[in-house]
Amino acid sequence: xxxxxxxxxxxxxxxxxxxxxxxxxxxxxxxxxxxxxxxxxxxxxxxxxxxxxxxxxxxxxxxxxxxxxxxxxxxxxxxxxxxxxxxxxxxxxxxxxxxxxxxxxxxxxxxxxxxxxxxxxxxxxxxxxxxxxxxxxxxxxxxxxxxxxxxxxxxxxxxxxxxxxxxxxxxxxxxxxxxxxxxxxxxxxxxxxxxxxxxxxxxxxxxxxxxxxxxxxxxxxxxxxxxxxxxxxxxxxxxxxxxxxxxxxxxxxxxxxxxxxxxxxxxxxxxxxxxxxxxxxxxxxxxxxxxxxxxxxxxxxxxxxxxxxxxxxxxxxxxxxxxxxxxxxxxxxxxxxxxxxxxxxxxxxxxxxxxxxxxxxxxxxxxxxxxxxxxxxxxxxxxxxxxxxxxxxxxxxxxxxxxx
Amino acid sequence: xxxxxxxxxxxxxxxxxxxxxxxxxxxxxxxxxxxxxxxxxxxxxxxxxxxxxxxxxxxxxxxxxxxxxxxxxxxxxxxxxxxxxxxxxxxxxxxxxxxxxxxxxxxxxxxxxxxxxxxxxxxxxxxxxxxxxxxxxxxxxxxxxxxxxxxxxxxxxxxxxxxxxxxxxxxxxxxxxxxxxxxxxxxxxxxxxxxxxxxxxxxxxxxxxxxxxxxxxxxxxxxxxxx
Numbered sequence: 001x002x003x004x005x006x007x008x009x010x011x012x013x014x015x016x017x018x019x020x021x022x023x024x025x026x027x028x029x030x031x032x033x034x035x036x037x038x039x040x041x042x043x044x045x046x047x048x049x050x051x052x053x054x055x056x057x058x059x060x061x062x063x064x065x066x067x068x069x070x071x072x073x074x075x076x077x078x079x080x081x082x083x084x085x086x087x088x089x090x091x092x093x094x095x096x097x098x099x100x101x102x103x104x105x106x107x108x109x110x111x112x113x114x115x116x117x118x119x120x121x122x123x124x125x126x127x128x129x130x131x132x133x134x135x136x137x138x139x140x141x142x143x144x145x146x147x148x149x150x151x152x153x154x155x156x157x158x159x160x161x162x163x164x165x166x167x168x169x170x171x172x173x174x175x176x177x178x179x180x181x182x183x184x185x186x187x188x189x190x191x192x193x194x195x196x197x198x199x200x201x202x203x204x205x206x207x208x209x210x211x212x213x214x215x216x217x218x219x220x221x222x223x224x225x226x227x228x229x230x231x232x233x234x235x236x237x238x239x240x241x242x243x244x245x246x247x248x249x250x251x252x253x254x255x256x257x258x259x260x261x262x263x264x265x266x267x268x269x270x271x272x273x274x275x276x277x278x279x280x281x282x283x284x285x286x287x288x289x290x291x292x293x294x295x296x297x298x299x300x301x302x303x304x305x306x307x308x309x310x311x312x313x314x315x316x317x318x319x320x321x322x323x324x325x326x327x328x329x330x331x332x333x334x335x336x337x338x339x340x341x342x343x344x345x346x347x348x349x350x351x352x353x354x355x356x357x358x359x360x361x362x363x364x365x366x367x368x369x370x371x372x373x374x375x376x377x378x379x380x381x382x383x384x385x386x387x388x389x390x391x392x393x394x395x396x397x398x399x400x401x402x403x404x
Numbered sequence: 405x406x407x408x409x410x411x412x413x414x415x416x417x418x419x420x421x422x423x424x425x426x427x428x429x430x431x432x433x434x435x436x437x438x439x440x441x442x443x444x445x446x447x448x449x450x451x452x453x454x455x456x457x458x459x460x461x462x463x464x465x466x467x468x469x470x471x472x473x474x475x476x477x478x479x480x481x482x483x484x485x486x487x488x489x490x491x492x493x494x495x496x497x498x499x500x501x502x503x504x505x506x507x508x509x510x511x512x513x514x515x516x517x518x519x520x521x522x523x524x525x526x527x528x529x530x531x532x533x534x535x536x537x538x539x540x541x542x543x544x545x546x547x548x549x550x551x552x553x554x555x556x557x558x559x560x561x562x563x564x565x566x567x568x569x570x571x572x573x574x575x576x577x578x579x580x581x582x583x584x585x586x587x588x589x590x591x592x593x594x595x596x597x598x599x600x601x602x603x604x605x606x607x608x609x610x611x612x613x614x615x616x617x618x619x620x621x622x623x624x625x626x627x628x629x630x631x
Contacts, residue, residue: 001508001511001512001515005501005503005504008503008504009503011503012502012503293497293499294499294501294502296499297493297495297499298501299484300458300460300487300493300495301487301488301493301513301516301560302484302485302487302488302489302513302516302517302564303484303488303516304481304484304485304488304516305480305481305484307516397460398455398460398461401495401497401499401572402451402495402496402497402572
């Protein structure tokens with residue numbers, strides 16, 4: 001019956017309870033939605049970076065990454081291919097032939113990374129072929145094709161089918177130049193990527209450099225990002241002569257941003273929880289003080305302090321158990337909806353592009369977070385009800401029953 | 405046999421500041437089956453005495469024995485349990501739980517005592533019938549008159565089979581008809597079941613029906629009259 005009284009007490013002042021329930025629901029909704037937005041932003045940022053060419057894991061000659069000199073290439077590609085094919089967590093991989101050079105148009109020239117790829121295997125790994133906004137992605141057999149980013153094209157003031165001159169240093173440190181025709185223009189979520197990376201057919205690049213088939217870089221993609229650490233260890237053990245690095249080794253800033261966002265999110269959640277706590281304390285305190293005479297009567301007639309405490313605790317629990325699920329279900333529906341259709345932030349698209357995120361954000365949240373938030377909300381509600389409950393216990397029953 | 409034994413009870417408020425003596429060495433013995441009214445002007449100490457007898461307040465000095473048990477130095481939780489199992493309370497402002505029906509209000513005390521549901525319901529119905537509220541069992545306090553609410557409060561006070569009932573100004577908020585009706589019920593319970601009633605009151609109608617009238621003045625018993 002104590003539970004029944006507690007439940008009925010919740011509805012004594014309907015408006016007040018509804019306001020508190022709504023504020024709890026809104027707080028949870030806002031917290032979960034913000035978390036999903038941040039998770040979505042981060043996931044997209046990391047995903048875009050990984051899919052654009054970073055990969056989950058990269059393999060290089062150990063000297064290559066010190067000065068990015070193409071003379072340091074992987075010699076035994078047969079062993080490499082065999083090792084990669086034997087690891088079940090690996091989904092696909094592609095070999096790159098990387099040079100640092102200049103691209104010049106009739107109006108200007110810019111320093112870029114020239115990535116020599118095999119278009120067929122590359123399609124199974126990176127997502128650049130899906131980002132083509134003009135032209136094609138190495139679909140014809142024509143020689144000396146080049147695919148550049150939209151921002152670089154703008155800077156060079158070139159369009160599709162225009163010729164540009166590519167200059168780079170070969171493996172013997174000779175300066176090599178060649179004319180390439182722009183056959184494709186891509187646009188990723190990262191404007192800095194778009195202005196600094198150009199893709200060429202690996203064969204054309206090797207022919208120009210006068211080298212046989214060389215591999216400077218292997219981009220490895222996994223089925224599940226969670227397998228990065230064990231796969232990296234596996235590869236490091238199997239290929240001790242090569243340098244194996246995971247995406248967060250190569251781009252630690254992506255990981256730092258993740259951590260930074262987690263901290264910001266924690267602060268945000270803390271603020272929501274504090275606001276919710278004060279709301280609950282205020283409402284429950286009012287409820288206790290309003291019912292002073294009744295609580296005094298309950299203690300007078302023999303309701304012990306544990307039961308009085310439990311009754312007030314139950315009232316708070318019921319309020320949070322109504323508000324909590326409403327907030328969680330609302331958040332789930334919203335997150336699910338925007339996880340599918342995305343939130344169009346094109347008004348601030350340029351800023352997001354420079355962060356490598358893209359203008360459409362897809363909300364995303366681990367199901368475990370719903371459980372965590374539920375537990376946090378219930379615990380917060382219970383903790384917040386302790387003070388009003390203690391106030392109820394401290395009252396003088398004899399005085400309280402005589403109050404008007 | 406003495407049911408309530410008050411021995412040289414003093415109660416001083418604000419002991420550290422300006423002490424106010426509410427009771428000054430009260431000695432009193434109330435036997436089982438008595439129908440006693442404690443009267444006196446405002447500030448005479450009748451509510452303080454009633455609170456001390458009911459275990460709601462503690463004496464600064466002296467001792468209190470109820471049903472053979474010295475409750476003077478019981479801890480708070482022990483006092484709460486003692487009250488639950490030995491004392492029925494009727495308050496001036498009825499103090500029913502507004503969200504519960506009349507029957508649930510009466511059952512509530514038995515629930516605290518751990519009674520089974522069937523027995524609780526049975527006794528609640530019986531008591532409400534005795535106080536003439538059979539037709540109001542499912543009514544909430546807001547749907548009842550003051551007199552009816554006070555009768556529910558009497559039924560609630562009796563529900564736990566207390567050793568005695570303490571009633572603090574029970575008729576102060578009632579009209580004449582309701583007061584007489586309530587007093588009839590209490591007198592009948594007193595006579596039929598030998599239930600001990602102790603009132604604090606200003607109400608002449610209650611004083612007229614009481615069989616013993618204790619008058620307090622300035623924290624001391626001025627007179628103690630058996631009728």
